[in-house]
Structures are given as C-alpha cells and as structure tokens.
Amino acid sequence: MESKQLTAGDLEAYWVETPPTQPWIRVGMDTGGIAAGARRVYKALVEARDQLGLPHDIRQTGSLGLSYADPVVEVGDASGSTVVFGSMDEESARDLVRQYGRDGNLLEDRVIASHDRGRAFDGQPQTAILVKDTGTGKSEDRTAVFQELIREELVVHGLDKRVKVYRAMDMGLYQRGICVQLLPSRVTYADVHGPDIRRIIAESLRGGQVLEDLLETSGELQERIVLRHCGRIDPDELDSYLRAGGYRGLKRALLEMSPEEVIEDMKVSGLRGRGGAGYPTWLKWKLTRDPVSDRKFVICNGDEGDPGAFMDRSVLEGDPHAVLEGLMISAYAIGADTGFFYIRAEYPLAIERVQRAIDQCRAAGLLGPNILGSGFSFDARVRLGAGAFVCGEETALIASIEGRRGSPEPRPPYPSVKGLWDKPTSINNVETLAAVSSILDRGGNWYAGFGTEQSRGTKVFAVTGKIRNPQLVEVPMGISIGAIIEDICGGAVSGSNIKAVQTGGPSGGVIPREKMDVPVTYESLQELGSIMGSGGMLVMDTSDSMVDVAKFYLGFCVDESCGKCAPCRIGGYQMLKILERMHSGNGKPEDLVIIRDICHCMRTASLCGLGQTAPNPVLSTLQYFEQEYLDLVSAPVTGTSRPRRKVTTSLKGF
C-alpha cells in the first residue's frame, strides 16, 4: 500500500471517517510507557487475546500523557465507548482481556475515570459505578467503605448483578471528597456523602434522573491540538495518521494556497514559537521567504534541552508525521527544498520513528519531487545531537548540522538571512510544527479562537517534580498555573506543600505559591521574572531549598557553556563557586551583591541566549526567596554536611 505514490484523491479517501467495526486495544508505547513495562503488557495482551480467540485489534500508540499511570492501555469498541486503564502489568493485562474483553467487567483500581463528564443518561441503563475518595485533607481513604455502601444499596434494589462497583485509579478531581462516575453515561457526582448513596441509586441509577446538586459540571480543562493524535494513532503507520485526517493541512497548503497565503493564515492564527522565545512564526517565515537565494532550508529543533521536560519527545514519538507535515508546510511557505530534523541522540525512539515517517513519505510520494502534483519538491533528513545543550540555540544548532562544534554565532545576521551553509533558514520547535499542521488543516481563525489576545492557541507542559500526578498537559493559554497544578495534576504529592513552580528550565525562573493564579501567557510569566520556556513545569515543595535549585540550574549552564564568550564562561563559573561556598555555610553577606553584579553582566554581555538567561534561576529565587540566601550568609552552618535541612526548617509562612 505504502509503496504506491499517493494522489490527492487517495488522501481524500483516507479522510472519510470510518468508525471502527471491531473492538480495539491501544497500548501507550512511548519511552515512558516502555520504561514502565508497556512492551510486556502488549505481549501479554496479544497472547491472552489469541488464547481466548477474541477479535480485538491490538495496537501500539504514543502517550496519552498520563505519566503517573504508565503503562496505559485504552480499550474501545464499535459503539464508540472507550475506557482507559493505568498502572498495567502482565497479570492485569491478562485480566483485562478476560474480564473486560470477554465479560465486560472493568479492573479494580486500574480504571481511570473519564474527564469528559456526562450531563444526562439518554435512557441507557448504567452498568458500572466508579468510586474514588479524592481526599478532603483530613481523613484516610474511604473508597472501600463507600464501595461497600453502594453495593449494599444495589442489593436492596436487586441491581447488584447488573451494576458493578469499582475503585477508580484516578477521577481527575482532587480534594472533592468521595466522587462517583456512572458508566456508560459518565455522569459524575462529587462531594458525595453517606446519605447521598440512596438517592444516587434510587433516583439516578434507577430513575434516570440527574441529581443536579451533586453533579460535577466542570469540564475538561485541557485542549488537545498539538497532542491531538498522541495515544490515539499508531506512530509507525502512515495509514493510521492519514485516517486521522493527516496531511490534510499539507494538501490544502500545496493545492489551494500560495506560499504568501499560508504565511497570512499563520499570521491570523497568532502562533508564536513554542521553543522558548515566542517569536511569531509567520514573521520568521516571511523574513526567510523574502531574501533571494538559490537554496533555503527548514529545520525542526528537536534538541529538547531543558532537563526535566519531555513535551517534544512525546510528540516526536507519538505523532511524528504531524511534525513532518508542519515542516513540509514551512518549507513550502518559505521556498525551501530540504529540511532537517535535529534530534537529541538521547531520544533513540523518537529518532527511529521520525526516520520511519520520512521513509514512508518518500515511498508514498509525499516527500520527493513534485509532491501531490503541486510542483513543490522537498526532502527531509535526520541529524543527531550529541549531548550539548547549547546546540538547542539556533546558530549553534546550525553549526552542529554542518558537522562542526556547536558554538553559537553573534546575531544578526539571523538564520533567516544567513543560516545553514549561509543560506536563509527557518528553525522551528517540534511543538510549533505540530501546531502548524493542524492550523493549516483547520484554519488560522480556528486556532486564534484559543488562548488570549497576545498568546494565542495552546501550550503543552510537562508537569513533574513534587506533583501528585506527573503528566503532559495541553492547555489553552491564559489558564492559571494553579489550575494546571491543582485541578489537572492534583496538587502536591501527598503530605507535602507546594513552595514554587519553575518554568523555563535553566533559562527560566520560579513562581512562588502566592502567585499561582498568574495566567499562562508569554507576557505574564515574564513579568514575574520567569519565562514560558519550552514547557517544563517543575513543582517544588517546602523540602526543596531554593538556593540548591538555583545552584543546580547554574551548574547545568556552567557545564553546558560552550566557553566562547567570557561573561558566560567566567561569570557562570565564579557565581557557581560563590553559591557553593554559601551552600556549605561559608558565605559572606557581600556575596549577594557580587552575585547580582555577575548576573547583570552575564545578562547584558553574553554572546547567546544560554549565557544571557543563565542568571534567571538565580535572580528569580533571589527575588522571591531572598531570605533563604540571607539565612545562609548570616548564620553560617559549620560542620554540618546538610545545610539544606537547616535552610528549609527555618522557612516561615508555609
């Protein structure tokens, strides 16, 4: 099939929606899922299915983003109903096939309640009730007690055979007491108390009435545009991407629009670069289109340098064609004939999947000469990074693709004028390009409908650290950091309190707990002394020392400095020495003055973004947690190897 050259007509045939005719099972097999054992789960599922002779179509897919629940398995059938199971292992995989695949029973403590909550019953009989104590902060887990109460009530009504009760692994609701979700309607009740059980069974389950006073009406806070296919399609199959509407944006661009119109549509969309700097994508493309040159290049920046973030990896592993499609569209817009994926060598699975996507497109005629008969010719190649953070910076990245040391160059000239092999070059981040393919599919106006005036669309964040449910989220811009942390990810890990959230990695800063209601936009985060960054969102609790965190990031930048310019090379090193000295209890009050001086110098005089932004973690922790620094210099701790404890116990206010 894929060796055939696809025409526009062939593509259209793929895009006709065809609902599945068979039950299916998908296993999230990105690096995270595989590390948690997804390969073994996959194998066990296949074996159990074959043994029982069941018709389920079992597929690998990318990640749904639910890192806390890896390995994740989703099951669906021809009726369109789907259920997600988390924390799977081989045994539960076999159970799943037997109990759910064959008998329709869910798995205790593995099933994850849907966030797409129902509002009505539509006359369907309900067959299952999910229960979870989402906590109130004061009592121990009462899930089992309520399961029993519900079961007893079901017996009273003679429904215990027909309706099963399960503990949910996660409800997507937190600090809302006992929550229940009825299936298949997905009607969800929160803050349920003992006496409510009777009404839920009698009036709601039997009577088909929705209990408005208990109904959970909050909807899904996330909006999946970049992650639209992650965890839904098989990233190794071009067919799978095409059936999900893949390459519709490319076809629209190539056959229905001029390059100028594509750039205009991008302008309407308001998309800004997701790699960190937030430069308007349309403008970068226009500036690269304008110069006259015999050759031009496009590059996908898949170097994902921020240590503690995995947005780009998830997209490359879960939906490589979406990024490739975005790269092709950018090439058409600026008039490039060759593109490069620059991917970290630490991401072997992403590299493999992108290379496969490229090979498939070449075989299908979606890469190569005269694509879809449009006259536009383009090919793409993969280049590997080799463990140098600075290579995420665009001029260093270009040097690296050229086969040289990744040393940054002063800008201007910008790559849009003088880039790869001195030719005009446009560099975009993975997430930016994945957004591009959906913008060209659905139109700039559609995309501009999400987010805020200055920050349009959605942003993907990797929420990690001291968080209850670490995961990948995609939210419309303008949502508050607090909503992401508390409402989507469940707040701090149990028994601890959040102190601050770090965004922007080594180039960013901390946002203290008091400022959690800040909306996520490029401007508002900058005002607080941090940056949007590429999407790392690190949650820190009261046991984390802010000086230690600053030292960690600075140490990272010192390690990664290419050494070309003095402010970054010497300034960073000297500042790190001072921080280390302070941390070991030998700091002096004047140190803080020196630190601020060095920060100022690095910011203004460094050659590239690495050095210019390396002081940010220090400056922002100084801004909000100066007391922690002062504690270190005023009360020198001698003879203790753990000054860190000393610092945190002296913290007030949390």
Place this chain on the structure above:
Amino acid sequence: MTVETELGNILEWVKSMRRRVHELAREWEDEEGNLIMILHAIQNEFGYIPRGVANELANELGINMARIYEVITFYNYFRLTPPGRHHIQVCMGTACYLKGAMQLHDDLDRELRLLEASGGREGEFQLESVRCIGCCGMAPAVVVDGETHGRLNPSDARTILKQTRRA
C-alpha cells in the same frame, strides 16, 4: 593463544575496521555536514571512538585529526574510552534531581565499590550521570544497558545491579 594468532586477530580487526570506516565514509559521502553522523555510527559500532579509528576516518575524509577531535571533545555524547560491560546512566535532570537522583547515584556508587572490593570484576560496570532522558514523569530514572527504569527508590539500587549481573 599464540602470539602469531593473537597478532593475526589484531590485523584482521584492523582490516575489518578499515573496511567499515571506508563504507561509512562512502555511505555519507553525498551528505553535507556528515562528520557527526559518521561519529555516531562509529560509536554505535565500537562503543566509543578509538583513536585508531578516528585516524582512519581522518584519512578517508581527507581532513585533519584535529578537526575530528575538536568535534568529539565538544560533544558530551562521544567517548574516547571504552565503556564498561554494563552501562548505568543515572539521570541528573531537574525532575530526577528533585526526586533523589543524587542519593540514588551515591547508593549505586557505594554498591559498585563494595562489589569490586568483594572480588567483582573491575570495569564490569560503568556508572555515570546524564542529562534528562525524557522520562521525567517517572523520576528518578536510570538507563541500564539501554533500558530505562523509572520511579526508583534508593533501595532499588541493589536490585538493579543484581538483575543486571544476572542478565
């Protein structure tokens, strides 16, 4: 093994190495900026970049050794010494660091020292800390011989070593 067969083996190795470097250079011949990709291929094959191979490559590509070493030494990923038989990489990215990666690293280090002291083979394990490996959702994470393990407790250090030895 006699000296003759041993020398024979070495010569054989050199010949096949030359052939391989030649092939790689041809394979990437038409690609601009190919040096880093060739070095990746060499490291994949040999586990590191032996000096002799780098020299051979310089000849093949018609460039200076200095030009090759300049690149190798800039990038953390390339190594100039052979790796241990088992390769343990502890992630020291921010998420893992906050979740106790330092402790995990130190525990592994101590276990390895004990192992060597009690007669384990030297160089059997190679322990290093690396930058984020993209499994931050399962921090702390380590990669053992290419396989990623996540959500580790300090007590898991010993288990990892044991399992790896058995494998």
